[in-house]
Structure formats: C-alpha cells, structure tokens
Amino acid sequence: MEKIFDSKKTILTFKALEDEKPRKQTLSNIRENATDESILDLGEVFNDLAPTDEPLERLAIVNTHHYDM
Numbered sequence: 001m002e003k004i005f006d007s008k009k010t011i012l013t014f015k016a017l018e019d020e021k022p023r024k025q026t027l028s029n030i031r032e033n034a035t036d037e038s039i040l041d042l043g044e045v046f047n048d049l050a051p052t053d054e055p056l057e058r059l060a061i062v063n064t065h066h067y068d069m
Contacts, residue, residue, distance in 0.1 A: 005032045006064040010039055012046055013058040022057060036061060 008030040014023040025046070030039065039061055047056035 001067045001069070003065050003067060006066055008032055008034065008064070009062050010042070011058075011060040011062065012043060012056055013060070014050055014054045015057045017053060023054060030061075 007028070010027040010030055012025045012027070014025070016022040027042075040059065043056060043059040050056055
C-alpha cells in the first residue's frame with residue numbers, strides 16, 4: 001500500500017492570560033515539502049508579532065496521510 005499525502009497544518013498555541021484558555025491559531029494548507037525547520041522559523045515570526053503577555057507557548061505540526069485499500 002502506498003502512503004498518500006492529504007494535508008499538513010500547524011497549530012500555534014499562545015500563553016493564556018490569567019484565567020483564560022490559551023489562544024490557538026491554525027495555519028492550514030501548508031505545503032507537503034515544507035520542512036519542520038521552516039515551520040519553526042514561521043512560528044518565531046508569529047511569536048515576535050504576538051503581544052508580550054501572550055507569547056507563543058507551543059507549535060504543533062499535523063501531517064495527514066491515507067492509504068487506499
């Protein structure tokens with residue numbers, strides 16, 4: 001069976017303010033060949049642009065594939 005690419009997305013989680021839930025931002029439709037390093041670099045840009053009281057706390061990369069049976 002061949003592994004077939006479906007999608008790649010990034011989920012950025014920003015630190016919560018006091019009692020609030022962390023704020024999340026999803027970037028969908030990331031190119032299949034985008035490297036983890038380039039996505040982490042993009043995360044740094046988002047962290048630099050974030051309010052100082054809500055820094056980037058976590059960056060998740062989600063790859064989805066499927067197999068035709």
